Amino acid sequence: MTHQMVPNESDILERQKEKFRTLMERVMRDNAFYRAKYEPLGFSVRRPPRLDELPALPFTLKSELVDDQQRHPPFGRDLTFPLSRYTRIHQTSGTTGRPLRWLDTAESWQWWLDCWREIYRAAGVHPDDRIFVAFSFGPFIGFWTAFEAGQRLGAMVMPGGGLSSRQRLETLLENEATVLVCTPTYALRLAEVARESGIDLAGSTIRITIHAGEPGASVPNVKSRIEAVWGARCVDHAGATEVGAWGYSCGERDHMHINEAEFIAEVIDPETQALVEPDAEGVQRGELVLTNLGRVGSPVIRYRTGDLVELTRRPCPCGRTTAVLRGGVLGRIDHMFIIRGINVFPSALENLIRAFPDIEEFEVSVEHRRAMAELVIRIEVNGQRPADVAAALEQHVHERLNLRPVVRVVDRGSLPRYELKARRFKFSQEQR
Ligand SMILES: [Zn+2]
Known part of the structure; x- marks a missing residue:
């Protein structure tokens, strides 16, 4: 037609x-x-x-x-x-x-x-x-x-x-x-x-x-x-x-x-x-x-x-x-970030996280512990076994990106919600 x-x-x-x-x-x-x-x-x-x-x-x-x-x-x-x-x-x-x-x-x-x-x-x-x-x-x-x-x-x-x-x-x-x-x-x-x-x-x-x-x-x-x-x-x-x-x-x-x-x-x-x-x-x-x-x-x-x-x-x-x-x-292009030498695009990471229907909302940041950069993913989980979801996400991201994230389960409703453009990726400019 x-x-x-x-x-x-x-x-x-x-x-x-x-x-x-x-x-x-x-x-x-x-x-x-x-x-x-x-x-x-x-x-x-x-x-x-x-x-x-x-x-x-x-x-x-x-x-x-x-x-x-x-x-x-x-x-x-x-x-x-x-x-x-x-x-x-x-x-x-x-x-x-x-x-x-x-x-x-x-x-x-x-x-x-x-x-x-x-x-x-x-x-x-x-x-x-x-x-x-x-x-x-x-x-x-x-x-x-x-x-x-x-x-x-x-x-x-x-x-x-x-x-x-x-x-x-x-x-x-x-x-x-x-x-x-x-x-x-x-x-x-x-x-x-x-x-x-x-x-x-x-x-x-x-x-x-x-x-x-x-x-x-x-x-x-x-x-x-x-x-x-x-x-x-x-x-x-x-x-x-x-x-x-x-x-x-x-x-x-x-x-x-x-x-x-x-x-x-x-x-x-x-x-x-x-x-x-x-x-x-x-x-x-x-x-x-x-x-x-x-x-x-x-x-x-x-x-x-x-x-x-x-x-x-x-x-x-x-x-x-x-x-x-x-x-x-x-x-x-300016949202790509490099962590431990690996280029990560927020949309690629979001695709991995959204593979888990029990994850209601999430936020990603790069944090430094003992001079090591860590990819930290905070998740709100809708369901009975949040720790299992966190472990499965950690493994999924590790397998796909060759980078082991720290996944933290946070309270339901504690992460911000967005009507317009979401800001789930929190990085400073130097980390991009
Ligand atoms: Zn077409």
């Missing part, structure tokens, strides 16, 4: 060329941030960069955008139009530094909604669905776009802001919601509250859960756990405030597609910054670099996402020919 709607590879390249040309003509005329980056390279309004020159352009870093806003407050210079044209303002959650403000015009907001429509379409959401968005609708862009795009799709959308977890559960059950949109962590949190309240979620009307904000929904054991407790199909999507909603699940278990009609994807070695060539299996492993094509008012061009990915252009069984990320976003 979706096959006819999906353009083939050469159509996509043509579309990218055309959109990139339009974007660059505007940017070189009116966008002070990118003019300052590209004019020293000889580009101008008369001679904007072409798509085949993209690899010669410098990267855009988040730190540059933050610095630019500090130097040119409050909105910085990545603006292609006069301020009166902008109709939305959002800001990043600021978990890793100063929040970044981001402005959208009516046109670029519409572009966001069109990108979300692809996410819904690929997830199988219909106009007769009822979408519950378990999100607090603050200045973080998060699911604002999901909410409005659901409406444009013709579905019924329910806001979940200003409600406790218990009230959210009651609202979605009483209104017979069929689609849940939230972070993967929060889907599990709602399930915990449901169990404590004696509510059977697997028997609810929810049939699809759509997640973002964390890699969770592409972490196999997190995904299967969400699917089990909700009795629903769990799909992932990826996006960022400054980039847009760029990736979506197609239904093939661990595949995430890049919406290449609207984004150009490159993969680089994060150390050397060189483009990564496909290996013998056709996979490019490295940091994802994205250019968005439809957010002309505040674009990012060759933006280093900090996301570690494995990108392949092998055809996906779903019939789409756009690039696929195997396993979704594998982790944040």
Whole structure:
């Protein structure tokens, strides 16, 4: 069904060329941030960069955008139009530094909604669905776009802001919601509250859960756990405030597609910054670099996402020919930590921990004892034999990572719970 709607590879390249040309003509005329980056390279309004020159352009870093806003407050210079044209303002959650403000015009907001429509379409959401968005609708862009795009799709959308977890559960059950949109962590949190309240979620009307904000929904054991407790199909999507909603699940278990009609994807070695060539299996492993094509008012061009990915252009069984990320976003490059010489990604460790359904919540830290670094995992266990679960987890992590953790059972309810991005991995910067 979706096959006819999906353009083939050469159509996509043509579309990218055309959109990139339009974007660059505007940017070189009116966008002070990118003019300052590209004019020293000889580009101008008369001679904007072409798509085949993209690899010669410098990267855009988040730190540059933050610095630019500090130097040119409050909105910085990545603006292609006069301020009166902008109709939305959002800001990043600021978990890793100063929040970044981001402005959208009516046109670029519409572009966001069109990108979300692809996410819904690929997830199988219909106009007769009822979408519950378990999100607090603050200045973080998060699911604002999901909410409005659901409406444009013709579905019924329910806001979940200003409600406790218990009230959210009651609202979605009483209104017979069929689609849940939230972070993967929060889907599990709602399930915990449901169990404590004696509510059977697997028997609810929810049939699809759509997640973002964390890699969770592409972490196999997190995904299967969400699917089990909700009795629903769990799909992932990826996006960022400054980039847009760029990736979506197609239904093939661990595949995430890049919406290449609207984004150009490159993969680089994060150390050397060189483009990564496909290996013998056709996979490019490295940091994802994205250019968005439809957010002309505040674009990012060759933006280093900090996301570690494995990108392949092998055809996906779903019939789409756009690039696929195997396993979704594998982790944040700056979240990787090294302990006793072993590289550990939080998402890989989370996958090992989530293999134990009795572990309700967890927290990971690196602690030093007699000058030795130790990986400490604190767990809350739901069940009769917490010590057995702790011993089994210790062995499982040891077998998979070749690193023996210290597993400590803590009291139920003593670890923090999260609605937005979880912060279960507590490391100082030097430990990364
Ligand atoms: Zn696919």
